[in-house]
Amino acid sequence: MVAPARLDLDQRGDTWSSLPDHDVDVLVVGGGVTGAGVALDAVTRGLSVLLVEQRDYASGTSSRSSKLFHGGLRYLEQLNFSLVREALRERELMLTRICPHLVRPVSFLYPLKHRFWERPYVTAGLTLYDSMGGARSVPRHKQLSRTKALRMVPGLRKDALAGALLYYDAKSDDARHTMTVARTAASYGARLLTSAKVERLLREGERVVGAEVTDVESGETATVRCRVVINCTGVWTDDVQELAGGRGQFHVRASKGVHIVVPRDRINSETGLILRTEKSVLFVIPWGMHWIVGTTDTDWDLDKAHPAASRADIDYILEHVNTVLAHPLTHDDIEGVYAGLRPLLKGESESTSQLSREHAVARPQPGLISIAGGKYTTYRVMAADAVDAARPDLASNVPESVTEHIPLVGAEGYHALSNQVETIALRQDLPAWRVEHLLGRYGSLVEELFAMWAEDPSLKDPVPGAEEYLRVELLYAATHEGALHLDDLLARRTRISIETKDRGVTCARPVAELVADALQWDSGRVDDEVKAWEARVAAERESQTEAADQEANAERLAAPDFRNRSVGRALA
Structure with a gap:
């Protein structure tokens, strides 16, 4: 078992002072779950790795998700079977091998509103969902009568359902998980720096050969030389591509997702809920002594570091969840609110709910890889794809990814x-x-x-x-x-x-x-x-x-x- 790295001021100081003296194979830009995953994937293939993050681990999208490891039921409805299968396989790996201490099963009740056609339709989807991706660690879905559903969720309005199904997914504290992925990478030898901003990318001709990095805490600067830069910056993907002086092969558009947090006693239920909306789905997720309710899906082109939830966002969530609750939630019930930005691959549609949740990897120029899109659940696959794409810039004998076999620190025992x-x-x-x-x-x-x-x-x-x-x-x-x-x-x-x-x-x-x-x-x-x-x-x-x-x-x-x-x- 690898000894867990200690991330403290001494480690940070040693890493910063060593930057001018050590070229690296892979410079990872971005400390969200994708960047942390790339650092772990690369270092466990025997590559030397430095990860830099301008703020904190998971300070962007990766701390502001719905906290789920899931296949995505609505992607089944869109016939995106490959994405669902891939995500469910990753969910199973997290539950059984990679981080069972951080990811655990969670149940959701799916209320049925139509008496005849809806139950067989949803049952068919959940039957497929239960069997895809080698899922074994969560129970299969169950059929519930209206009476049994109301017994399980007394907080539902009696006229809100004609029956229900109960199915299972998994949940996790996304910020803690991301930090643990990063710490695991450090335990295998990756060097990590937060509060370290890439100011510009260094080029020799068209090839990217490194970066100039500023310590946000002290204002010092240092030059890092590398074989390849892997851009894992989410909604900042286009900004980093511009630092290389070239045009990227894809572009990212930000979609804002808002969640509210309310006390557990405000919704009388033994299980989470999933509700259909006119645009997407709304989750009510058990979270310790609280419920997380969300999310929204709207275009955002303002400040990327601190996306703001408006009253309209909160009203949208309350309006939709209150359609099924016997005792409606109010603004006074809200303990917390958070807003995050999904990095979606730009498409032709003006609706962010229709933009791609699948990821893309590109090598816009020698020495630079960009990866964007995707789901939190599939971060490990995204990371492996990004390192694979970097092979032309690395040694010819780079091994295959092994992260599906590597538990995160804290999992052993x-x-x-x-x-x-x-x-x-x-x-x-x-x-x-x-x-x-x-x-x-x-x-x-x-x-x-x-x-x-x-x-x-x-x-x-x-x-x-x-x-x-x-x-x-x-x-x-x-x-x-x-x-x-x-x-x-x-x-x-x-x-x-x-x-x-x-x-x-x-x-x-x-x-x-x-x-x-x-x-x-x-x-x-x-x-x-x-x-x-x-x-x-x-x-x-x-x-x-x-x-x-x-x-x-x-x-x-x-x-x-x-x-x-x-x-x-x-x-x-």
């Missing part, structure tokens, strides 16, 4: 530990639900957290204002998981930003003070980080009261970016 929850709870003096929570986030790496509070028992205390988490989890994020800023901690290493009614304002200062020594923050820096978080929350709340995208975008951008070296002066 997870099943044994999950069978010992009661024993561990007794030994660590914790409730069993706390142990289950930790195992579901860290797997066998939980032993590293146990070692930390053995030295400082106060780390076992809950986080003030976010009691679902323990203090050790926030400190571990700074010492082992590469967090550099308060928003890394509250929005991605944990989900405090969407799981608490105040969106993390209460716990912001205690958390900043907890990690201050590990991140070398003085009291002034602690104040700056807390003020920046408060400004972000205020800006997001304001943006969500605006009727349209333009106004919502303007309100969201009123908050300074955490990764701005002048953030302290901006807040003064």
